[in-house]
Amino acid sequence: MIVVKIGGAQGVNLDAICADAAQLVASGQQLIVVHGGSAETNEISTRLGHPPRFVTSTSGYTSRYTDRQTLEIFAMVTNGKINTLLVERLQKAGVNACGLSGLDGRLMMARRKDAIRVVENGRQMMLRDDYTGKIEQVNSLLISLLLSAGLTPVIAPLAISPSGEALNVDADRAAAMVAGAAGAQQLIILTNVPGLMRSFPDESTLIDRLPKTGLEQALSFAEGRMKKKVLGACEALDLGVQQVIFADGRIEHPLQAAMAGRGTVIA
Amino acid sequence: MIVVKIGGAQGVNLDAICADAAQLVASGQQLIVVHGGSAETNEISTRLGHPPRFVTSTSGYTSRYTDRQTLEIFAMVTNGKINTLLVERLQKAGVNACGLSGLDGRLMMARRKDAIRVVENGRQMMLRDDYTGKIEQVNSLLISLLLSAGLTPVIAPLAISPSGEALNVDADRAAAMVAGAAGAQQLIILTNVPGLMRSFPDESTLIDRLPKTGLEQALSFAEGRMKKKVLGACEALDLGVQQVIFADGRIEHPLQAAMAGRGTVIA
Numbered sequence: 001m002i003v004v005k006i007g008g009a010q011g012v013n014l015d016a017i018c019a020d021a022a023q024l025v026a027s028g029q030q031l032i033v034v035h036g037g038s039a040e041t042n043e044i045s046t047r048l049g050h051p052p053r054f055v056t057s058t059s060g061y062t063s064r065y066t067d068r069q070t071l072e073i074f075a076m077v078t079n080g081k082i083n084t085l086l087v088e089r090l091q092k093a094g095v096n097a098c099g100l101s102g103l104d105g106r107l108m109m110a111r112r113k114d115a116i117r118v119v120e121n122g123r124q125m126m127l128r129d130d131y132t133g134k135i136e137q138v139n140s141l142l143i144s145l146l147l148s149a150g151l152t153p154v155i156a157p158l159a160i161s162p163s164g165e166a167l168n169v170d171a172d173r174a175a176a177m178v179a180g181a182a183g184a185q186q187l188i189i190l191t192n193v194p195g196l197m198r199s200f201p202d203e204s205t206l207i208d209r210l211p212k213t214g215l216e217q218a219l220s221f222a223e224g225r226m227k228k229k230v231l232g233a234c235e236a237l238d239l240g241v242q243q244v245i246f247a248d249g250r251i252e253h254p255l256q257a258a259m260a261g262r263g264t265v266i267a
Numbered sequence: 268m269i270v271v272k273i274g275g276a277q278g279v280n281l282d283a284i285c286a287d288a289a290q291l292v293a294s295g296q297q298l299i300v301v302h303g304g305s306a307e308t309n310e311i312s313t314r315l316g317h318p319p320r321f322v323t324s325t326s327g328y329t330s331r332y333t334d335r336q337t338l339e340i341f342a343m344v345t346n347g348k349i350n351t352l353l354v355e356r357l358q359k360a361g362v363n364a365c366g367l368s369g370l371d372g373r374l375m376m377a378r379r380k381d382a383i384r385v386v387e388n389g390r391q392m393m394l395r396d397d398y399t400g401k402i403e404q405v406n407s408l409l410i411s412l413l414l415s416a417g418l419t420p421v422i423a424p425l426a427i428s429p430s431g432e433a434l435n436v437d438a439d440r441a442a443a444m445v446a447g448a449a450g451a452q453q454l455i456i457l458t459n460v461p462g463l464m465r466s467f468p469d470e471s472t473l474i475d476r477l478p479k480t481g482l483e484q485a486l487s488f489a490e491g492r493m494k495k496k497v498l499g500a501c502e503a504l505d506l507g508v509q510q511v512i513f514a515d516g517r518i519e520h521p522l523q524a525a526m527a528g529r530g531t532v533i534a
Contacts, residue, residue, distance in 0.1 A: 044315075044343075047314075047315055047316075048311075048314055048315070049314075072348060072352065075347055075348060075351040075352065076311075076343050076344065076347035076348035076351070077343065077347060078347070079346065079347045079350075079351050079366075080342055080343035080344060080345070080346045080347015080348060080350070080351070081339060081342060081343040081347060083346075083347070084342040084343070084346050084347070084368060084370060084425065084433065085339065085342065085433070087368075087370045087371060088370055088427070088431060088432065088433045091370060091373065091427060091431040092430070092431035092432075093431075096372060096373060097370075097371070097372075098367075098371040098372045098409075099346075099367075099368070099370070099371050100365075100366075100371075101351060101354075101366065103351060103354045103355055103358060103364075103366070104354060104364070104365040104366050104367075105363060105364075105365045105413075105416075105418050106358065106363060141416075142365075142416070142418075145412065145416055146372075149372070149408075149409070149412055151372050151409075158351065160355070160358060163359065164355060164358040164359035164360075165355065165359070166351065166352070166355045
């Protein structure tokens with residue numbers, strides 16, 4: 001089984017990804033898709049008069065400040081627009097896709113981080129009323145049920161708290177948790193860069209192979225959004241996933257290339 | 268099994284509906300929820316600079332003109348916002364809800380009406396590029412799979428064409444098709460009125476009981492949006508559903524009241 005995380009960044013070739021997915025599924029490969037939606041949420045929330053606000057935690061990770069209104073827009077865009085249109089695109093390519101968010105059947109249970117310590121203008125402060133979560137459990141039974149019915153789950157990055165609240169979760173780390181729970185052999189994280197670079201954005205510094213022991217060091221040089229992918233890779237390997245591949249989602253046959261080892265292979 | 272259609276009109280008491288749904292599911296009753304989203308789609312599409320346009324067919328039915336941009340907004344709002352937040356509300360009430368649109372697992376297959384004859388300013392004209400469909404088949408296997416896993420399907424009014432396109436479908440008629448395919452005994456259509464009135468909006472003309480043979484006549488006096496509900500009732504009864512109930516979604520215990528025969532019961 002393979003989990004594919006599709007990033008929402010510009011340049012990612014969805015048609016090529018869906019064509020590859022269709023070939024894989026037709027050959028009997030079980031596939032689970034997880035997607036993000038940050039860029040499109042930013043655009044639509046701005047157009048709706050509620051522009052995004054990003055905060056940096058004291059440990060240096062950037063995340064979306066998610067008040068209730070932002071959460072609802074995030075749900076609308078990721079689970080309504082991106083998920084539905086990705087399911088449509090996969091269906092057109094011949095994949096019997098089934099869209100889900102982590103709320104459906106309590107697919108992804110998360111702990112709400114209701115107070116986060118952030119740094120703004122060099123000063124530490126606590127932010128409350130944030131609807132962001134950290135996934136603690138994935139309902140692998142529901143995933144198995146869908147896969148065994150010949151469906152390909154397509155998962156939006158929303159989770160549910162123990163009390164039933166919708167929460168915004170990081171899509172890369174959600175993909176890692178899903179891959180671990182489902183017993184996937186590979187987690188392929190498709191982005192609009194060729195992989196992890198020692199010195200971003202210099203592509204000549206692309207790292208081909210990285211042992212798990214090199215991940216901690218990678219956290220220090222990974223730029224912005226790549227940091228959470230590295231964290232996700234670490235979590236996936238800890239959960240028994242054999243390979244995590246950071247691969248280029250802009251090329252033709254992006255999945256086949258990633259499975260053949262193109263990109264950054266972490267094992 | 269009961270199919271409940273929840274309208275998006277103002278005044279509908281979602282908390283009361285979810286509380287009733289939780290009691291029913293806890294008592295072993297299988298439930299399927301279908302919802303609309305017209306009002307909220309109008310609001311958000313207007314805010315996004317693409318206001319809705321309604322057309323009236325030559326046979327007198329009003330529907331949303333759905334160009335591709337409208338379709339994407341409709342998908343975003345109904346499947347992303349309304350569906351996700353309804354699943355959240357049901358989960359909070361203790362119902363293990365699972366949100367779906369008709370694209371997921373090809374749940375609702377529809378024929379695209381790519382050219383519709385409409386009347387505008389008294390003149391007939393053909394509208395093309397419309398992404399509206401008429402459901403022809405419901406994947407009852409997927410519904411059974413979810414129900415037997417203890418999940419309550421919550422369905423957004425989008426269908427899929429044979430070539431894999433997303434289509435806007437009427438939620439009342441979708442509920443009727445789902446009820447028929449799933450072998451439901453009752454279809455409860457909750458709105459913000461007490462039921463079908465012989466002379467809308469005079470509530471003293473509420474019709475308590477209506478035989479199936481009275482439906483054709485009802486089409487002549489049903490006002491605007493009620494017309495399609497009458498059509499849906501007709502279709503559901505044709506498909507073997509025993510009772511269709513038009514009931515008030517604003518009151519406490521709206522489902523229990525409907526099941527006890529409050530509203531317009533058509534059988």
